[in-house]
Amino acid sequence: MVLPFRLPLRAVVLSIAVAAGGEFAGSPAVAAAGGPFLSHQALYELSLVKSRGGNAISNARGRILYNFSGNTCEGYTSEFRQVSELDSGEGKVTLSDLRSSSWEDAAGKTYRFKIDARMNDSDSAPVDGIAERVGDHITVKLKEPVNKTFDLDGQIVFPTEQIQHIIAAAREGKSVLELTVYDGSDNGEKVYNTLSVIGQPIPGDRATASPDPSTASEAMKSMTRWPVTVSYYDRDATAKDGEQTPVYAMSFELYENGVSRALVLDYNDFVISGAMGKFDVKDSKPCK
Secondary structure, eight states: OOOTTTSOHHHHHHTTOOOOOSOOSSOHHHHHTOOOOOOEEEEEEEEEEEEOSSSOOOEEEEEEEEEEEEETTTEEEEEEEEEEEEEOSTTOEEEEEEEEEEEEOTTSOEEEEEEEEEETTOOOOOEEEEEEEETTEEEEEEEESSOEEEEEETTOBOHHHHHHHHHHHHHTTOSEEEEEEEOOOTTTTOEEEEEEEEOOOBOTTSOOSSOOHHHHOTTTTTOOEEEEEEEEEETTSOOBTTBOOOSEEEEEEEETTSOEEEEEEEOSSEEEEEEEEEEEEOOOOOOO
16 A cells, blocks of 8 residues: 555645746747746645545545745745645554655756655655756766765656646647656655646636635636646556556646646545645746
């Protein structure tokens, strides 16, 4: 059974992250997806949707607090905290506290990250490192949990760049997008293959059956959004009978300015919803 709200980190962060604008070192379509992205703070209330399989979950609750700020000149900073409680019955409760901070430049060349995850107040090994795109590869330098340097394939994308690619694909009318992503999660060495399925655009003036602070915000009312499902696969795992089960899958509605709503986080054994409880637009500094 997957530990609650742990793996992979970026699957949770992705669902609420603002996409970075600017000129990524990818296709012109990706660069064209850049625009006036929104600095904001969002609070999400987590609750159990359903439990399946032999590892039944009787209850789950928690909160995600996410802060995003920056611009195409200075890069983008995100701060994320998720506190969750998972009740598997018979008095067995697991409390998790996941915190991360990261910075990514708008060109998708540098990604700095710090991650700290705790279970039931136990000590954990934090992850601290930097990944830089150098020529045709990416060099990762870890400070924690161990001092280590290694290289990754240059086609791998960083988290904010992943969001940028999804928005570009949605605007082009594509329904499927495959990317390999590095986010520094797990022990700082994990790489995930991802499959994004993108639905038809939802105009900003279309009413929603479940409004939240994002749909009520004046800054969001004119924005188009797309239903998106992203599945994460362990790149190093062996497929069984030619098929591989995702470690984790998530669904959300992604606005063209990068904000997301209507989270559904699928951990295979159980499914969690994330309803937006608070949404505040922050002042953004324009590029000089």
